[in-house]
Amino acid sequence: AKIGIAFVLFRIFDMWKPWPIHASESWLPGGYGIMIDDVMAGLQALLVMWLLQLVGFWGV
DSSP: OHHHHHHHHHHHHHHHOOHHHHHHTTTSSTHHHHHHHHHHHHHHHHHHHHHHHHTTTTOO
């Protein structure tokens, strides 16, 4: 279940492209900017998953 939630969060951040993700597309030339935006979306999903863990969303 956690993997599914993480994947959905990644896809949401990847499609929505909030500030750091959208800006990352122009940091590097060519396809590297496109790849770094996927990494940034994954990191934001990781941060949300970590925050859910921190507040006890998954239980003890």
